[in-house]
Amino acid sequence: MDSITAAALAALAGSAGSEAGRQAWVGLTALVRRPFRRGPVPEPDEAGEPRVSTGELELAALQEDSTDPNRSQALATALHVRAALDEEFRLRLDEWWRRAQAAGGEAHNSVSGGTQNGPVIQGRDFSDLTFHMTRDTGDSRPE
Secondary structure (H helix, E strand, C coil): CCCCHHHHHHHHHCCCCCCHHHHHHHHHHHHCCCCCCCCCCCCCCCCCCCCCCCCHHHHHHHHCCCHHHHHHHHHHHHHHHHHCHHHHHHHHHHHHHHHHHHCCCCCCCCCCCCCCCCCCCCCCCCCCCCCCCCCCCCCCCCC
């Protein structure tokens, strides 16, 4: 499994306002809410609380404050522990992480070098674009 870092989770929680971020967050939420399926599930403690977190509380806490590094670290730890105990969860988490990485990403656009003679398009992952442009010869004097 590629390491899901606390920084990556914090960035994801902070980008939940974008469509890609929202979809990734919804996917993680659904995954975390799934019950343990495989592997040994530790018995609850004396108070009836699970000894191993499912990640739900950590997910909710990070969603509440995505700028708190302790919350993102707590979620990363919960996900890694659960993945170590639950093979099915690990496989699903791996798949979710691959999709989140493919869908995510940031665009860092920069225009430099003087005057641009034409449209400048900034963004990420453009496809199937066609530009029809005419070239100005600079000779536009009226006769």
